[in-house]
Amino acid sequence: MENGAARTAPAVIVAIDGPSGTGKSSTSKAVAAHLGLSYLDTGAQYRAITWWMANNNIDITDPTAIAAVVGKPEIVSGTDPSAPTITVDGVDVSGPIRSQEVTSKVSAVSAVPEVRARITELQRSLAASAEAGIVVEGRDIGTTVLPDADLKVFLTASPEARAARRSGELKGADIHTTREALIKRDAADSNRTTSPLAKSDDAVEVDTTDLTLQQVIECVITLVEEKRAAK
Ligand SMILES: Nc1ncnc2c1ncn2[C@@H]1O[C@H](COP(=O)(O)OP(=O)(O)OP(=O)(O)O)[C@@H](O)[C@H]1O
């Protein structure tokens, strides 16, 4: 480096995977904001395409029907961690994609190989255009979408801890029902044939059951900084 030249941190690609309610979104957003990276919520993309299928009366039990229309909706993700956005055909769907209807249908839609191929292409393109780097969170980022990521983290937590977090978020929803719904969605996501929810062999596993969100964020920031220093 020449005298006086500013040192720019090299772009870094971070993949954060794990089951529902382990803290992927909260952690990824905070880590990206702290380190000046972009942020991509890939679950929101699968939810957005599911919302479009439901709105267009596509039979979500019929993979052939889903595959036939997979290219129709235009899905756009904004990657600013302080204000992530998601639109379908120009419509802001950030609220509707969190509905119970979408949550109950998303695993069936995301299991369709043509859906995964389309969404994976969007994800790779966003990651490639993130100048400073990006934190991408989901279920198959480390294994399939970005297998060459600089850092892979796999978050876990007990079903009880995850259900308590979720029912707190859903204003006192019954913990038992929430726990059963989480377990059912994780099973569907883990057992599908195409890029299931899985820990990549080279991912760092962090059990968040007894950690505060702040402790998890600090742990991941440290891991990213170590990777950056080694680049
Ligand atoms: N370590 C933690 N301790 C306590 N609460 C947490 C922790 N991590 C996350 N939370 C809370 O748990 C809830 C779920 O977190 P978050 O949405 O980040 O999980 P997720 O893994 O992205 O879930 P999903 O895959 O279903 O989108 C949020 O309300 C969040 O604030």
Ligand SMILES: Nc1ccn([C@@H]2O[C@H](COP(=O)(O)O)[C@@H](O)[C@H]2O)c(=O)n1
């Ligand atoms: N990489 C991913 C991310 C998500 N999914 C599917 O989307 C659903 C919703 O994800 P949330 O993180 O918003 O809860 C999830 O249950 C998966 O079906 C996926 O397949 N791959």
